[in-house]
Structures are given as C-alpha cells and as structure tokens.
Amino acid sequence: MINLINLAFKNAKEKKRPALLTYTVAGDNTKKKSLEILKSISKDVDICEIGFPHNTPIADGGQIQTSAYRALKNGLKISDVFQIVKDFKKTKNSKPVILMGYYNMIYQYGENNFIKKCKSSGVNGLIVVDLPWPENKGFAKKCKSKAISFVQLLSPTTSKERLKNIIKDSHDMIYYISMLSTTGGKLKVSPKQILNNYNKIKKIDPKKNCVIGFGITEKTIAKLRSADGLVVGSAICKEITRSLNNRQNPVTNVSKVVAKLRNKIS
C-alpha cells in the first residue's frame, strides 16, 4: 500500500518546496464548516492535521484553545471527528490526514478501539501531545502495526541522546517544535537558529521527513522553506476567529490565507 504521508513529502520535494501542513480543529466552528474548510484548503495543502479538541489543553496557546472550546461548545464528539475525516476522505482520498490531540481522549476511547477507528475512517497518522517518548513506545507500535504513522515530537530542549533514540523509534515523519512555547507563540528565535537545530536532526537520519511547527505565520514561513515540511496552525485558527467576529465566511477567508502561505513557499 502506498504511504500517503511519504508520498506527500516526495511530491513536494520534486517541486523543490517544503510540504505545507495545516492544523485545524475538527468542528471549528461547526462540523459542517470545518469539513468545508478542509475541502477548500486541500488544494494548497500537502498534509492536513486535524485536532480533536480537549478542554484541558496543556500545550496550546490562546488561538487553538479558542478553536477547541468553540468546537466543544457546539457539541463536538469524538465520533464526529472520525465522521469528518471519513467525509473528507470520500472526496479527497489521496490527501493524508494526521489526527492530533491529548492522550486522555484516546485513553477513554481505548487505545485499540481508537486505532481501529482511525484506520476505518482513513486517518494516516497520529500526534499525541502529552505522550512523550519512551512512554509512547507501546502505543506507537500498535499504530505502526495498523499502518498508522505515530509522529514523534522533538523540541529545542531534547538532548542529543534523546534525539537519536526518538528518531530511531520514529515512523514516517517527525515534528520539530521550533521554540520553547505553546502553539501560536510569537517566534522568539531566529529562523536561522531554528534551521540550525533542524539540520542537526536531519543529520542524525537524513531519510526521515522532518517538519517544523509552532509560531509559523505568513511573515515567517518563507525563511524556513528549506525544511521538509512546515506546519501552520494558530494562524489559521486565528483567521477563523477573526472571520466569525467580522461575520464573514471563514471558509473563503481561511482558503485565502492558506493560498498565500503556499504561495510564499512555492
């Protein structure tokens, strides 16, 4: 079977640009709208990260928190998240989808059930924010056995020894957190410094696809274009909030933002 995540990186590389990954929260601001947003932006996006919202997020900044609370307030359930992925995949079958969230929701669903449901809905990868290595070894193995990529996270505080071990245990993609921050923080280190750290990671295993996330906006994305992939999340959530506040359609506005992001790295 073709690995869609690897394929997405390969396609982007052929076009000499980084893969563009977007993060949106399932059900923000409604189930219908979040699906429409996904469908609309997918022409410019290589991999869609979809958040399953939790009401006690310990690593998310204000923008993503707002999106998550909005989705939950509208009654979003985990079954809806899977339904959104399923519906999205009906029309965009080749677009890889990575679910991202906090461990308690997987724990309550049951690890095996959760993975099974991911599989049947068409999820290609998983990011679990608060399940670090080596605690995640068992779960990551389970994911792999069902051909779901478990995405390991790395941060500027990760020691060299840890980097090596984590990369060794990683699957198709690794995620480098650009700085010490929750999501959506202002970029407080220079893109040069970030790429410096990124290159150290690539040196350990050049074959692994490594994306950079946290603090990436229209302003900063071009400077990081030498990476394998770049993730934009809070800037998109912020645009949804802004659109709703101005009584505008978030679908068209978010699509414009994503098109611009893509333009900057193409």
Place this chain on the structure above:
Amino acid sequence: MMKIKKNIPLIDQHDKFGFWGGKFGGSYIPETLKKPVDDLTKEFSELRKNRSFIKKRDFYFNNYIGSPTRFIKLENLSKHLGGAQIWAKVVSDANGGAHKIYNATVHALLCKSMGKKYIVGDTGAGYAGKMLSMAAKKFGLKCKIFMGAKDIKRQKPNCDAMKKNGAEIIPVTTGSQTLVDAVSECMRYWVSNCDTTHMCVGSTVGPNIFVKICGWSTAQISRELKKQIKIQFKKIPKKIKLINCVGGGSSAYGFWSEFIDFPKSQIELIGVEAGGPKNSKLHAAPLSRGAKLGVLHGAASYVCQNNEGQINETESISAGLDYPGVSPIHCFLKDTKRARYTYATDEDALNAYKIVTKYEKLNPSLEPSHAFAEAIRIAPRLNNDTVIIVNSCGDAKKDRDILKKRLGKRI
C-alpha cells in the same frame, strides 16, 4: 494485586515510568518539558540525600514556618458530641496560615539551588499562591501566580497578601475559571519559559516529580504529629482516626505519611472530598463518587470527566478542594484500601464550621471544615477510647467574605 510496601515512603513506591500501583501517576508531558522535568528529578533526588540541604530545610521549617504546629484536644467539642475524643493538629499555625508553606518553601529552595531566578505556581484557595509569594520574597525570587478569575473574586484576602509580597497574579479566564484552569495555564507558561523559570505545582498532583516533592515537603506534618502523640499518650493509642480533607491531597498525604505502615485497625485514614452544594450534580469528589481513571495535568488519576475524556466542571464552596482530579497517591491508597474516602457537602462543611467555632477557639477554613464535618458525623457513635485527629490545615481568614454571606458571621 496492588500492594503497599512497608518501610518505604509512599512517594517512592512507583515504577520506572512513575506509576504507583502500575497505573496511577506517570508523566504525561509535552516533549518540551521532558528536560526540565528530568533536571528537576535529578536535582531533587540528589538534594534529598544531601545532609546540608536537609539541614537547611529543617532550619527554615523550624525558624521560618514555625514547626512544630500545635496538637490540641478539643475538649468542648468532644464533650458536646459525647463519643470519641476529638483532637486537632493545628497546621494553620504555620507561617502564612496553612500547610502550603511546606511545599512552597522546598520549591523555593530547589529553585535557588538550580540557579533559576523566576518561580511560577498555581493556586485555588490562594494559599498555595500566597505561600509561594512569601517564600519567593524570602529567597529573593521573582514570582508569578496563576489563579482562576472566579477564585480571585472569592479569595480576596489571599490575593491581597500575594500582591503585598510582590508577586504578580495572572487571572485565568478560560474554562470554569478555577483551579483546574489555573494549573493548565501555569503549565503552559512553563512550557514557554522552562529555561529560566521553575514551576511549583501547588499540591501532590501533576507529573510524578511534583507529587514527590510536595509529599516529601508536607510529610513534616506527620513527623511532628507522631512525636506529639507519643508525648501525649505515652504510646500510640489503639484506635486512632486521622481525618483530612482531600482536594489535590497534599495535606492529607503529609498528615498520614508516617502512619501508613500501621494496621488499618489501629490507625484509620479518612479522606474527605468536596461534595459540592447539596442539590447540585457537580462536585469535586473523584475518589468517593466513583470517577473513572483519566489523564489530567500530566498524571493518571481518578478524574471527574465525561465519557469522551473531557474534564468536568466542578463545584465546591471551598476553592482549595474545587479540583476535578486528585493525587495518584490517594488513588493508590484507595485501591489498596489503606485509606477510606468520603465527601461532605458545602452545607455539611458550613455547619461543621459553625459547630467547631462555637465550641472551640479554632478557626478552620472551609477546606478542613469538610474534615470536621466527617469527625462530627462519626464521633458520637464511637467510644471515648477512640482518638479522632483532624488536620486543621488552613485558617478561615481567607473565607471571611463567603462565611459572612452564608452564615452572616463576621470573623
């Protein structure tokens, strides 16, 4: 089967991943926090074996916190209830008026020894925040306290104290605007600033190392109590009941730690959670009202949550107990059946406060008033040879606005 080992402090009875009983605790943290948590773990494990650090700790416990706190018989209350003898360990004698000063002092010492100049912490009732601000001032650290906007309103006296100590209070306006949100926001702040800043978790909750540090700090309470009991009774009496309120569970662990190895038939441990308003569906009693195991703030414990794993809102008159999770150590004590957990409603606690203050020169805050409610409930049915000891772990000064409103009482 899950079992408690003897002669090893409970805080050290976890596996290599930090789980008590194989399933409570752990460290469910973002990758960014792995290193600061590992650094802290290493620092703490070295310092707790270091004689000069212990000496320093004891110096501040004695000369700054004011150990030992009193152990007194509540003669009038015992007579009024006409059953068991009721005693109190008056931990609210401690500098600042509550047990939170032990953990705050130790964290400030750790922060200093790690060479960090900034310290942040969460607070519910405001005591953890007040004490951390005191300790920060004492040791020359810059301090930020995260506190739910709802709690800032209802615990004003403690907020005033924090400001006076030079701490910055960061109001948290997300979610239910109480302790649970304050802890989340504090952890988020730490994620962004862990290179320069030390985080103090205000109770025996959070990632494994914070449970350990807090438990190690509050254990001072039971070390004192054990000595005091021996002096008072010549030997440890045959029937003792140690009653303590449980929010996160730091004062209860500290009150019990020296007595866990005793047989249950001799020393019963009773934890009292916040049952919330009498007719409300909301409560903050995950242990006594059968909450499911879940992951909150970096640890697995029984958590008030829905089927999906979203954390429930809680409700209690006592800000210090108003928390959906509980220490993994208490989950372990519950499942090994070493401790018994029950709850008292807001009304029970208010009523207990009224009774205690009517008969005794003691002014327990709403948190220990929950414990007194259980003592008052069971004492009349017991004989005079049973010794009930309640940890009066906080002073009611901070509750003056609530008490005035609910009881029309000026304190």
